[in-house]
Amino acid sequence: MSISFKELGGSPVEQYSLEGFTARREFLIAWEDRDAFAVEVLGMATEHGGRTWVNYPGKTSVFAVKLRYEPFDPDNPDLKSLAGLTEGLNSYSGSFAKAIVDYQTVNQRDRDDGPDNETGTYLTYRMLFSADYQTISPRGWMWDDDPSITVPDDLEIIKRIPVTEHHLTWHQVVDPPWAAVHDLQGKVNSAEFLACPAETILFEGADANKLFRSGFDAGASEFCWQIRYVFRERSVKHGGQVYGWNHFYREDPPGWVKLTNGTDPLYEPADFTTLFQSAAIE
Amino acid sequence: MPVISGKDGTLYLNTNEVAPVANWRLKKTSSNKHYTANDTGGCRKRVAGARDCSGRFEIKATETGNTPVDEGETVTLKLHVDESNNNYYEVPAIIDTIRTDVDISEGKIVAYVVDFSGNGPVVAHGVLSKTGGSTSSGS
Numbered sequence: 087m088s089i090s091f092k093e094l095g096g097s098p099v100e101q102y103s104l105e106g107f108t109a110r111r112e113f114l115i116a117w118e119d120r121d122a123f124a125v126e127v128l129g130m131a132t133e134h135g136g137r138t139w140v141n142y143p144g145k146t147s148v149f150a151v152k153l154r155y156e157p158f159d160p161d162n163p164d165l166k167s168l169a170g171l172t173e174g175l176n177s178y179s180g181s182f183a184k185a186i187v188d189y190q191t192v193n194q195r196d197r198d199d200g201p202d203n204e205t206g207t208y209l210t211y212r213m214l215f216s217a218d219y220q221t222i223s224p225r226g227w228m229w230d231d232d233p234s235i236t237v238p239d240d241l242e243i244i245k246r247i248p249v250t251e252h253h254l255t256w257h258q259v260v261d262p263p264w265a266a267v268h269d270l271q272g273k274v275n276s277a278e279f280l281a282c283p284a285e286t287i288l289f290e291g292a293d294a295n296k297l298f299r300s301g302f303d304a305g306a307s308e309f310c311w312q313i314r315y316v317f318r319e320r321s322v323k324h325g326g327q328v329y330g331w332n333h334f335y336r337e338d339p340p341g342w343v344k345l346t347n348g349t350d351p352l353y354e355p356a357d358f359t360t361l362f363q364s365a366a367i368e
Numbered sequence: 369m370p371v372i373s374g375k376d377g378t379l380y381l382n383t384n385e386v387a388p389v390a391n392w393r394l395k396k397t398s399s400n401k402h403y404t405a406n407d408t409g410g411c412r413k414r415v416a417g418a419r420d421c422s423g424r425f426e427i428k429a430t431e432t433g434n435t436p437v438d439e440g441e442t443v444t445l446k447l448h449v450d451e452s453n454n455n456y457y458e459v460p461a462i463i464d465t466i467r468t469d470v471d472i473s474e475g476k477i478v479a480y481v482v483d484f485s486g487n488g489p490v491v492a493h494g495v496l497s498k499t500g501g502s503t504s505s506g507s
Contacts, residue, residue: 092403092405092406092407092408093405093406094403094404094405095403095404095405095408114403114405158401158403158415159399159401159415159417159418161399161417161418162399162416162417162418181415182415
């Protein structure tokens with residue numbers, strides 16, 4: 087690091103939680119060094135292919151994700167005339183800026199059985215669960231201890247079907263694959279994905295947020311994207327098999343069967359690999 | 369090197385000399401911010417902060433003279449330490465309080481005790497300036 091800095095007394099503040107390890111560090115830097123320090127801490131989007139943000143000392147999976155500046159002595163701005171809103175700014179020459187840097191745990195790849203992360207990007211994973219309830223017709227069912235006993239027609243058989251949300255968040259993306267996101271939304275996995283059998287994972291969609299980088303000298307600010315992909319797994323486990331989004335319960339003969347319109351199932355299978363490839367290399 | 373006696377000090381409010389003035393005092397400060405960091409060796413260090421001033425002057429009441437200031441009034445004070453007209457502070461100020469002391473039992477002279485705060489940079493003239501000439505507390 088080339089910009090001179092001091093770390094203030096009282097820093098760092100560290101926290102361990104369900105979100106992983108997070109921390110906040112506070113520094114003093116020369117007021118004039120704000121942009122240069124931001125480049126060193128958060129990196130520049132064009133420096134893709136390597137580590138773009140500094141890691142927390144001693145923790146290789148914890149990175150600087152946010153930087154905030156405030157004047158160290160807010161009561162002592164320089165004497166200057168500000169001709170207009172776009173023509174000047176308070177300055178504190180010869181004094182310090184207080185830099186507050188937030189760090190967060192970002193593993194390169196949370197799931198070893200998940201998609202690969204491109205160099206310089208990170209894939210984090212979270213899981214949430216819920217359930218659907220499927221009413222099954224009693225026709226075709228029999229009592230296990232005495233099949234001769236009639237199963238009433240009004241017997242309510244309800245199968246609880248677990249539904250799992252898989253959230254894969256792709257960090258530090260410079261060129262998101264917007265076309266792939268649009269193309270694959272509403273489709274199911276054609277092959278095993280996140281250790282789930284084919285056609286059990288439905289790609290619901292994506293949230294995309296910008297993470298601004300430095301490089302504010304001229305033109306638009308550079309930034310990377312943080313994209314959260316949401317997949318919904320529906321796995322009906324029955325008779326030693328796993329049935330997914332294209333399978334429905336049939337009364338006669340009873341069982342879970344794939345439904346088509348003669349050529350295509352309800353949900354089109356697709357390869358989700360392109361969701362994790364930058365548009366530049368598609 | 370002869371020292372300066374305060375007996376010839378004067379006070380001007382805007383451009384008018386105020387009399388009779390019993391005393392005046394001025395305190396100039398810097399709001400220095402302290403910090404400790406990895407390189408301060410367990411000690412506090414400081415950076416110079418915003419400059420400020422405050423003070424007080426006492427005027428004796430006369431039978432024909434009006435109170436020279438009101439509370440909340442902004443004025444420019446010239447606080448002379450001697451009669452040379454060269455050695456004085458020029459202080460933009462705002463009046464904070466006016467206290468009137470009337471001692472009925474002892475019959476002391478009625479006095480207005482006026483407290484003020486700075487309202488801009490103080491300019492020190494003559495020997496009161498660190499470098500000689502004139503210097504502003506804003507420089």
